Amino acid sequence: MMPGGLSDTKAATPEVQHMVNQVKPQFESRENRKCPMFTAIVYKTQVVAGINYFIKVEVSKTDYVHLKVFKSLPHENQDLSLVSFQTGKTKDDPLTYF
Structure with a gap:
């Protein structure tokens, strides 16, 4: 992955949940x-x-949202931040930069 680029899509882990x-x-x-x-x-x-974590989240059987969550460096000791989100997504919508 190049610096600043998005990684490949990965299945959500317990840490991401x-x-x-x-x-x-x-x-x-x-x-x-x-x-x-x-x-x-x-x-x-x-x-x-x-x-930055771009996360597809299921909010109902037919409705999804995409979240952009920022996790600061460990020494900054800051909480996770919901930077932005997109609503009205479907199961098949790809995660892209926003």
Whole structure:
């Protein structure tokens, strides 16, 4: 992977699901809706001054969202940040940079 480029798509891991669980309140607050389902499906990463995670999340049987989550470098000791998101996605929509 070239610096700044997106990684290949990978299946979500327990660590990625944990990250999604941590930013769920930020998403729900900004979107003004509650999501009983919030399951990470796949993700890509981008190395910057930290790591951007692009994560496809299932919010219902037919509705998906794409999250961009920033994880700072360990020495910065900052919480995960929901940078942006895209709603109205489907299971088949590819994860792309946004």
